[in-house]
Amino acid sequence: MNTFIDMILTRHSVREFTGEIIQKEDLETIVKAGMSAPSAVNIQPWAFIIITEKKILNSLCQNLPYAKMLDKAGAAIIVCGIPEKDDQIAQKFWVMDCSAATENILLAAHSLSYGAVWTAVYPDEDRIKTVREECNIPNNIIPLNVIPIGIPVNRNAQPIDKYKSENIHWNKW
Numbered sequence: 001m002n003t004f005i006d007m008i009l010t011r012h013s014v015r016e017f018t019g020e021i022i023q024k025e026d027l028e029t030i031v032k033a034g035m036s037a038p039s040a041v042n043i044q045p046w047a048f049i050i051i052t053e054k055k056i057l058n059s060l061c062q063n064l065p066y067a068k069m070l071d072k073a074g075a076a077i078i079v080c081g082i083p084e085k086d087d088q089i090a091q092k093f094w095v096m097d098c099s100a101a102t103e104n105i106l107l108a109a110h111s112l113s114y115g116a117v118w119t120a121v122y123p124d125e126d127r128i129k130t131v132r133e134e135c136n137i138p139n140n141i142i143p144l145n146v147i148p149i150g151i152p153v154n155r156n157a158q159p160i161d162k163y164k165s166e167n168i169h170w171n172k173w
């Protein structure tokens, strides 16, 4: 099979990491993949915070209820939206744009043999506040998610097969 399609079909959320660190160059490559995503009118209403400091990973782990895997992650990437990047378009489309960037990040991490998982921040106000405070994010920037990345404990985990023919409609519903 085409290796890129294979990457898409085998990507899955990884929530158990060995605790090993991740090379800076790999993190840069992964974020570069995020920035290659499509965005409405190519506004790119995003910014990426790469977290490598254990202290910050642990603090986020303590304060984010659904991101407990952060304590063993080698790093994390916070995908942030910038709704005011232009007059109109970014306000409307930043969530979709940043979601496209997130999927690219998840795929890039997987292709480099790391595990990763999207953990939700936006639209939960408490989580947005927690992440803003921990990472000095200004009020006009919105953290969409925190993506812990690490070496998977289980390298043989199989993805869920989500293919459902009933979800496909040819030509009309």
Ligand SMILES: Cc1cc2nc3c(=O)[nH]c(=O)nc-3n(C[C@H](O)[C@H](O)[C@H](O)COP(=O)(O)O)c2cc1C
Pocket (backbone or CB within 6 Å): 011, 012, 013, 014, 015, 066, 067, 117, 118, 119, 120, 160
């Ligand atoms: C918008 C969104 C929010 C998510 N939030 C969390 C989360 O807070 N914590 C978590 O462990 N997984 C989270 N996930 C991951 C999903 O649980 C996961 O993608 C889903 O169960 C399908 O599994 P897969 O990624 O292995 O295909 C989130 C995924 C999305 C798209």
